[in-house]
Amino acid sequence: MRSVIVLGALLVAAFVIGTAVSPGSQVPDDVLRFQDPRIVESSGLVVDGDLFVTTNDSGDTGRIFAVDGEGRTVGVTTWTDAPEDVEALAPAAPGEVWVGDIGDNAAARDAITVARVPVGAGDRTVEPATYDLVYPDGPHDAEALLAHPSTGRLYVVSKVVFGGTVYAAPRRMDPERPNRLTEVGPVGGIVTDGTFMPDGRHLVLRTYDRAVVYSFPDLEAVAEMRLPKQRQGEGIAVDADGELYVSSEGVRAPLLRLTPPDDVRDVLAGVVPEAQPSASQAPTPSTGASSSSSDSPAGDRPPEAPRQEAKPDVMSWLAGFGVLGLIVVVLLLALRRPR
Template sequence: MGARRLAAATVVALPFLLGAASGSPDVPADPVFRFGDPDVVESSGLVVVDGLVVTVNDSGDSGRVFVVDPTSGETVGVTSWSPDPVDVEALAPAGAGHVWVADTGDNRRVRDSVSVLRVPVGRGDRTVDPEAYELVYPDGARDAEALVRHPLTGRLFVITKGVFAGSVYAAPPRLRADRPNPLVEVGQAPGIVTDATFLPGGGGVVMRTYSSAHLAAHPSWEQVASWTLPRQDQGEGIALAGSGLLLSTEGARSEVLRVPLPPEARTTDLGSPAWTALRWLALARGLPLSVG
C-alpha cells in the first residue's frame, strides 16, 4: 500500500479505532431499555417523538427508521421509503410526528452533495415517498454524522465529523426541493462528533463523540462545558429526554442509557429567546418559573 493510500485509510479507520475503547465506566448512567428488534443493529441517530424513541441504522441499511417503545424496547412502527439512501447517519426532530433523516455520511469525501428527508413516524408500519432536499457544502465534500434542528426557528444545522475538529454548517432558513440548498459555515465543533441535540429553548447544543459530550452556546457555537460519557462500544446516538439525555450505541440488542445534563446546560439555555420570553411572561402574570 502506498503512502497516500495508507494515509487515506488511516483517516477513515481512526474514528472507529477511537470508538473501540471509548467512554468511562465511572460515569453514572441509568439503563432505560435494550433494543429488542434484531434489525436494529447499528443505532446511529436518536430522537424522542411523542414519547417514543426513533432510531436509524448506520450506512448500508435500506431507507427506514424504527419507532421504539421505551417501556419495552420493542419496535412499534417502521417507516420505509425508496430509493435506498447512500449513508444515513443521523436524525433530528421535524415537528409533531416527523423526523429529519440525514443522508450525510461520506467517509471518503467523494459526494458532490448530501441530502435530508422529512418523514412521518409513529406506531404502525408505513411506506412513504418523502421529499429529498439536496445540500451542498461551500468548500468541498465533508463527512457528517450529526444533524440538529433549532426548536424555535426550525433551521437545520449539519455538524461535520473531522478527526481533530469539525465544522457547523447552517442550511437555508427555508429548504427548496427543486434545487440544491447551499450550506454556510457558522461555527466550529469538536473532533469526532457522532450526534448532537439542541436544548429545549434553543440556547445550547450538546454534541457527543464516542467518549465525551460537549455543550456549545447558540448561536455563537462557543464551547461552554464538556464531560465524559459512560463507556459504550461505539456511541453514535444522543437525544434530549426531559431533563436528561439518552445515549445509544451500535450493536445488536444494544442498551440505551440515560445521563443527566450538567448545571451549565440549564444556565446556557436560560439565555435563549424561548426562556427569555417565558421569564417575561411569568413576571407579567406573577407566576413562578422553575426549570426541572
C-alpha cells in the same frame, strides 16, 4: 529502542491518568435494550413523545424504527429511495423526523440529502420530501444533524479528527435544487451526533466517549462530560424535559439516560455561579424581530440567559502529572544500567 518504548509508555500514562482523574463523569440509567434484531447499528436518535426513533448506520435500506419504552419496535417507516449513507436523525414535528443521509467517508459526494419522514406506531412506506444540501467549501463526512427547537432550521456538523464545523441549512429549503449550507463556526473533532437543548441556547455534540455543551449561536464550549462506555456510541437525543439519552451500535444495544454532573446541569439550567464578575457580563436584552428575520444562523438566537463558563480542570491534570512524575522516576531507576 528501549527509550522509545519508555517514552511511548509515558505519553500513554499521561493521557490515561489525566482522563481518569478528571471530573465530569455522569451516571447512566439503563432505560431499555433494542429488542428488534434488525436494529444492529443504531446511529441517529430522536425522542418523539413516549417513543424513541432510531436508524441503522450506512448499509441499511431506507428505514427508521419507532421503539417503545420496553425496547419493542412498534413501527417501521420505509421509503423508496435507497439512501447512500444515513447517519443521523433530528426532530421535525410530533410524528415526524428529519433523516440525514449525510455520511461521506471518502469526502466525494456532490451533495448530501435530508428527508422529512413520518414515524409512529404501525408500518408504512412513504415517499418523503427530500432536499439536497451542498457545502460551501467542498464535501465533508458528517454524522450529526440538528434541528433548532424554535425555528426548525437544520444544522449539519462535519466529522473531522482535529475539529469539525457547524453548517446551517437555508431557512427555507427548495426540493428542486441544491440548497447551499452556510458555515457557522468550528467545534471539536470526531462528532458522531448532536442535539439542541429545548432552550435553543445550547447544543450538545457527542463523540465516542464525551459530550460537549456549546452555547448557541457563538459555539463556545461551556461544559463537558464523559459518557458511559459504549460499543460505538453514535446517537444522542433530548426529550421535552431536557433529559439526555445516548445509543450505540450493536445488537440489543442499550439506550441510556444520562444524569449529568452538577456543573453541566447548572449550565443547561442557566444557573449563574455566585462569584460573578461585574455588570459587564450581564445578559444583553434581545433586540427583537430584527435579528430573527435574518437568514444568518444568529437569527436563531433566543433571548440571552446568564452563562457559566467551562473551566479547565487544572488540579486534576496536576495530580495526574504528579503521579506521572513518580512513574518516570521508577522507570529511570529500572532502566539504569549498573556500572
